[in-house]
Structure formats: C-alpha cells, structure tokens
Amino acid sequence: MGLSEFFTDYTLRNITLGTSILGAICGMLGSFAVLRKQSLLGDAISHAALPGIALAFLITGVKDANFILIGALISGLVGTFWIKGIVKRTRLKSDTALGLILSLFFGFGMLLLTFIQKMPNANQAGLDKYLFGQAATLMEEDVWVMAIVTGISLLVLLLFWKELKLLLFDPDYTKTLGFNTRFLDILITTFIVLAIVLGLQTVGVVLMSAMLLAPAAAARQWTNSLGVMIVLASIFGAFSGVFGTAISASQDNLSTGPVIVLVAAAFVIVSFIFSPERGLLFREIRFRRNRRELHLKKTLTFMYHIVKEHDNISRPHAIRILNNFQGYTRKTLNKLEDERFVRIEGNQWSMTQEGFNEAESIYNQLGNKND
Amino acid sequence: MTKKHPAIQIDDLTVAYDYKPVLWDIDLVIPDGVLMAIVGPNGAGKSTLIKAILGIIEPIAGSVQVFGEPYKKQVDKVAYVPQKGSVDWDFPTTALDVVMMGTYGSLGWIKRPGQKEKKAALEALEKVGMLEFKSRQISQLSGGQQQRIFLARALVQSASIYLMDEPFQGVDATTEKAIINILKELRQAGKTLIVVHHDLQTVPEYFDWVTFLNVKGIASGPVKDIFNDDNLTKTYGINYKVAVNK
Numbered sequence A: 001m002g003l004s005e006f007f008t009d010y011t012l013r014n015i016t017l018g019t020s021i022l023g024a025i026c027g028m029l030g031s032f033a034v035l036r037k038q039s040l041l042g043d044a045i046s047h048a049a050l051p052g053i054a055l056a057f058l059i060t061g062v063k064d065a066n067f068i069l070i071g072a073l074i075s076g077l078v079g080t081f082w083i084k085g086i087v088k089r090t091r092l093k094s095d096t097a098l099g100l101i102l103s104l105f106f107g108f109g110m111l112l113l114t115f116i117q118k119m120p121n122a123n124q125a126g127l128d129k130y131l132f133g134q135a136a137t138l139m140e141e142d143v144w145v146m147a148i149v150t151g152i153s154l155l156v157l158l159l160f161w162k163e164l165k166l167l168l169f170d171p172d173y174t175k176t177l178g179f180n181t182r183f184l185d186i187l188i189t190t191f192i193v194l195a196i197v198l199g200l201q202t203v204g205v206v207l208m209s210a211m212l213l214a215p216a217a218a219a220r221q222w223t224n225s226l227g228v229m230i231v232l233a234s235i236f237g238a239f240s241g242v243f244g245t246a247i248s249a250s251q252d253n254l255s256t257g258p259v260i261v262l263v264a265a266a267f268v269i270v271s272f273i274f275s276p277e278r279g280l281l282f283r284e285i286r287f288r289r290n291r292r293e294l295h296l297k298k299t300l301t302f303m304y305h306i307v308k309e310h311d312n313i314s315r316p317h318a319i320r321i322l323n324n325f326q327g328y329t330r331k332t333l334n335k336l337e338d339e340r341f342v343r344i345e346g347n348q349w350s351m352t353q354e355g356f357n358e359a360e361s362i363y364n365q366l367g368n369k370n371d
Numbered sequence B: 001m002t003k004k005h006p007a008i009q010i011d012d013l014t015v016a017y018d019y020k021p022v023l024w025d026i027d028l029v030i031p032d033g034v035l036m037a038i039v040g041p042n043g044a045g046k047s048t049l050i051k052a053i054l055g056i057i058e059p060i061a062g063s064v065q066v067f068g069e070p071y072k073k074q075v076d077k078v079a080y081v082p083q084k085g086s087v088d089w090d091f092p093t094t095a096l097d098v099v100m101m102g103t104y105g106s107l108g109w110i111k112r113p114g115q116k117e118k119k120a121a122l123e124a125l126e127k128v129g130m131l132e133f134k135s136r137q138i139s140q141l142s143g144g145q146q147q148r149i150f151l152a153r154a155l156v157q158s159a160s161i162y163l164m165d166e167p168f169q170g171v172d173a174t175t176e177k178a179i180i181n182i183l184k185e186l187r188q189a190g191k192t193l194i195v196v197h198h199d200l201q202t203v204p205e206y207f208d209w210v211t212f213l214n215v216k217g218i219a220s221g222p223v224k225d226i227f228n229d230d231n232l233t234k235t236y237g238i239n240y241k242v243a244v245n246k
Helices: A009-035 A039-048 A051-061 A066-089 A096-116 A140-159 A160-167 A172-176 A182-201 A208-220 A225-248 A256-274 A278-306 A318-323 A330-338 A353-370 B046-055 B096-108 B115-127 B143-156 B174-188 B200-206 B229-236
Strands: A343-344 A348-351 B006-018 B022-028 B035-039 B061-066 B078-081 B163-164 B192-196 B211-212 B216-222
Touching: A009 A039, A009 A140, A009 A160, A009 A182, A009 A225, A009 A256, A039 A051, A039 A066, A039 A182, A039 A208, A039 A348, A039 B078, A051 A066, A051 A330, A051 B200, A066 A096, A066 A140, A066 A182, A096 A348, A140 A160, A140 A182, A160 A172, A160 B035, A172 A182, A182 A256, A208 A225, A225 A348, A256 B046, A278 A330, A278 A348, A278 A353, A318 A348, A318 B192, A330 B035, A348 A353, A348 B096, B006 B046, B022 B046, B022 B211, B035 B046, B035 B174, B035 B200, B046 B163, B046 B192, B061 B096, B078 B143, B096 B115, B096 B143, B115 B163, B143 B163, B143 B174, B163 B229, B174 B192, B211 B229, B216 B229
Parallel strands: B022 B216, B035 B192, B035 B211, B078 B163, B163 B192
Antiparallel strands: A343 A348, B006 B022, B006 B061, B211 B216
C-alpha cells in the first residue's frame, strides 16, 4: 500500500481523517480527565454507553449511526451523572461507584445485544462491532460530525480556558471566587462523554478509555504547562490515529481500533522512559550521578578530618585507615585521584592543596546549613 | 455601609456531613478589623466553619452574612487561603500562574488576565518573598513556599476579609514569621483576618481576637479577655495549663 493511496482511496481517507480527529479530541479532553484524577471515568462512560446503543436500535428499528450515537450519548451521560450522584449521596468511594455503574450498564447492554441477535430480522447483525470498534465503517458524514464536535469543544475550551484551569487545580477556591463550578463540571464532563461516544464506532466500548488517557498521560511527561500539555496530547492522539490506521491498513486482519490504542500505548511507554525531566531513564541517571557525587564528597571530607590533625596536609596516610569509613570504595579513591584531589602512591594516599580547599568548602557549606 | 455591619455574622449555623453534626448551632459575630484565631481540637469543625462561611459547604440550617449580606453578593470582598494539602501540587503550572488565579474573580467569566493582572500578581509574589520563584513549576517548591504562593494568591484579590485554613501548617520558622508579618500588616490596613490555628502557645502573640470552637461555639472575644484556662478546658476537655500565664 503506497502513501498516495492514503489520500486517494475514499474509505482509507475517511478512516485516516476520522481516527486522527478522534485522537486529537480525545487527547484534548483526556487531559482534563487525567488532571481531575478521573481517569477511570472514561472507562465507565464508554461501557455505560452500550445499553444506549442497543436501545437506540430497538426503539428506531434501524441501524442508523446518528440515532445510535444519540442513544450512546444519553446512556453515557446518565451513567456519568449516576456515578457523581452515588459519590455525592452515599459513602461509597468513587472507584466503587465507577465499577458499579460500569458493570451494571455493560451487563445490561450485553443482555440487550444478545436479545437483539436472537431477533428474526437479521439486518442488525453488526451491532456488536461497537464492542471493539470497526473503523472501516466510518463514512464521510461521521468524519464531519467528529470534526464539528472537535471544533466546538476547542472553542469552548478556549472560551472557558481560565475557569476550567482553575477548576482543575482548585475546585473549592473556584467556588469562593463566585464561579458556578457545577456548570463548569457539567460542561467539561459532557464534552468528555461526547468524545467517548464519538470514538465508540471506531475504537469500541472496551478500548475507548485508552484513547482518552494514553495521549494525555504521555503528554504530561514532557511539559509543565497545561496549555502545552493539551496541545501535545492532541498531537499524540492524532498521530496514534494516523499511524494506527496506516499499520492496520498495510496488513490484512489487523483491526484498526486495537492498533491505534497500541500506538498510543507506545507513545506512553516512550514518554515514561525518555522524557527529560520526569522520565524514568533520566531520573535514574540523575539519581546515580547525585549518589556518586555525594560519595565523593563524603569520602573527601572524611579524609579532610584525618589530614586536618596534621601540620602538613600532603603527608601520606595508609589507605587501610579509610576502610573504617562506610562510604569508602576503591573506586571513589581513584575518582578523587582523577580529580587531582588526592595522590596515591603504593598503599598510601596524600591530599593535594586543591583537595584540601575543596573539602574545606564542602565542609563549611554543609556545616553552615546545619546551624 | 460596611461600617455598620460586622465583618461576618453567623446565626444558628448547623452543618453535618452524615448524621453527626460537625457544627451545632453556631452564633458568632466577627467584628471588622480583627486578627482572629479559630482554635479547637481535631474534628472541632474549624475548617468546616470557614468552608460554610465561604459557601463551599451547604449548611443544614442557619445563615452567614458578610458585611450584612449573603456571601454570594460579597465574593469580591472575601479571599480564601485553603489548606496547602487540598490541591495536587503536581499540577502543570508555575508559581506566577497560581498567584494570577487570584485575579480571576474580579475578571469574571471568560475575560483573560492581562498586563494589569500580571503586575498585581508579581507584586504579591514580591510581598511574600517569592518573586525569584515566579517561573518555578509548583511541585518544585517547598511546603513553606507553596503556602506563601497561596497567601500571595489571596493578596491579589485585595479583599476586605481573609479566611485562612491553617496557614502555618508544616512551614518552617522563617515562613511562619514572614506570614504573620503580612497578616499583621493587613490588619493595620483595616482588613479582617480569620485564621484556623493550631499552636496555642502563639495565640496571644499573633492574634488580638480568638474563637474557641468544639462543634459548638464555646467563646469568642478579645484574646486578652477570654484566652484563659477556663475556656481552654471547656474547648479541649482536659485542663490546659498553657503558657498564657508565663
């Protein structure tokens, strides 16, 4: 499959555009879910949408994507506000409420799906594609719907940027400033539900939450600015869509949804390991470097204490006496010699003037801090 | 208009989270211009009282009036310094940005902060001695520095009443001194300050007004008149030979 076909093949163009727009809106709104510590909410919402999909079909009798979308939206919203209601009115914690609603709605949805499949008119076969998604069914209209919803949510985000940021960081304080936090909460939650519902056809109920969380989690690793994080998350999401579609299109029998999610997961893994400030790799390197430096400093000040007792600082001492000191290793001694703080001759070491000055300044610095 | 009314007047205030009341039938008048400590044991409802005044928590009964009107009409006159631990400091933002949030209330919906707001935020940062940290990611600040950032955010609001929930919690001696100096300065300027406070030793030194609270209101008045063993015993249950007599 050549690159040009991406843009000439009608179906493939729709899928590529659709998945990249979906990735972008999910990354954008997923950042809010992640920062509000509502990562699991996305999972609950997508599962809660399933009965809505089935009911929309049962009521209208046709497999129309728009009706199904509306059904999913309503049922997703009902599930979400039930979760919020449970947390507010009972003593259940939010993870319990999420789990409860997730399995309750999903179970009910599965029940309805089984019922539909046993029904005489067989044209409904394929509703179960909403479980794992089927990007190949994306039509141009679907892409337009996605683009419009993404545009609206971007507009809302820009309009209420200041209020939403405040709500994310400190909801109580937001309230004391006179902002209606309930309105803001409903606003952002509704758009998160919308984004999830939009992705059900492509990625499916089961994997949808990954689309929401993975780009945001990856983006958080690279920046300390909320704005940059959201832009990055959108880019990661869009690229996941494009790469995922490309990979799945280049092979037979690779469904698009899961591949997109795996690409997004790859973004997460790379970000968690390689991001310069928060990444595991550089943190480990910094940690080791600091420890090594501390070892050197400790050893040098220990030697300084020995040297200080004598008039002549460059008087040689036996290396053996350092063995009493816990942080001492032969490697640190060699390192100190490289730095020209000490000289080693046979089994003896002596301190240089440089080393003495260095040790004195370390000692004074740390000493002053303890006062 | 503001001079006629006390800064805050609370009548018959009762708050409960579950079945057990956290605050029971509180009547409290806080005069304009005092520097007041709210003291009481753990679970006495000190933070809850502040949150009820601010409308963060809906009371079961009773009313709160700020300069003679409900809080909702007076939001621009009140600034809040929450407990440091009430937010996630790993949030992706800078110290200056957090302080700027103090200007959001006066800006109102949608309008973005501009140069004027930035200038106010920088001044507040300077006042709390944190100007050099303005671009610092907030998770990289120490506990005391985070507390100062919260204080600066409230200062930016240029309110008449400041409600502070344990501003001295977990801060070092330098920060404590810096904060109390700012509080005293604010009182000099005629502001009312209401501070949830834990360290009984420092009450006479820091505050001129005190409220004893333990679910019910025990006593409220000038420190020199009512900060005594009797009220401390009533509030804390055990006999408190505090350093008052010292």
